[in-house]
Amino acid sequence: MALIRGIVYPEHLYYDLYNQIWYEPLPDGTVRAGFTPVAMQLLGDVLAFTPKRLGKPFLAGKSMATIEGGKWVGAAEAAFPGVVVASNENLERRPKLLNEDAFGAGWMVILRPAEDNWRETLLTGSQIGPAFEAWIAAEDYKGKVE
Numbered sequence: 001m002a003l004i005r006g007i008v009y010p011e012h013l014y015y016d017l018y019n020q021i022w023y024e025p026l027p028d029g030t031v032r033a034g035f036t037p038v039a040m041q042l043l044g045d046v047l048a049f050t051p052k053r054l055g056k057p058f059l060a061g062k063s064m065a066t067i068e069g070g071k072w073v074g075a076a077e078a079a080f081p082g083v084v085v086a087s088n089e090n091l092e093r094r095p096k097l098l099n100e101d102a103f104g105a106g107w108m109v110i111l112r113p114a115e116d117n118w119r120e121t122l123l124t125g126s127q128i129g130p131a132f133e134a135w136i137a138a139e140d141y142k143g144k145v146e
Contacts, residue, residue, distance in 0.1 A: 005136070009022075022036055030111060031082075042071065043067065043070070043072050044070030044071035044072070046067060046069050046097075046098040049067055051064070051092070051109050054084055055083060059081050064076055065084075079118070081114040085112050087109050
């Protein structure tokens with residue numbers, strides 16, 4: 001586990017550092033996705049969560065969901081192309097789950113990647129802690145929220 005700003009980040013997940021989204025491979029070949037706790041700190045209280053329509057394909061760098069928060073409104077941009085196959089209906093009804101449990105009950109969508117190499121650009125394992133700290137220190141997040 002990586003400890004980042006007092007929060008434990010599971011090392012078995014894959015992270016898109018720039019977009020602050022985590023990905024968890026599931027046994028059936030799909031991938032669960034959610035925002036990181038750092039994203040939630042930048043976003044503020046989540047007011048609304050709207051997933052991309054089920055079955056609708058998306059490209060890398062394009063929206064798989066829209067999030068409205070107290071400090072930011074925008075897209076959860078995918079790190080790889082795929083299709084949304086399920087969304088967290090509990091999160092649609094109670095968006096604050098993202099703030100309360102980003103790695104658990106606050107997951108956003110389940111995706112079917114279009115390519116087998118979806119993990120290639122993502123961080124995992126022992127890379128997580130140093131990469132996140134460098135990202136925060138460089139204030140790279142400012143381009144996403146300002």
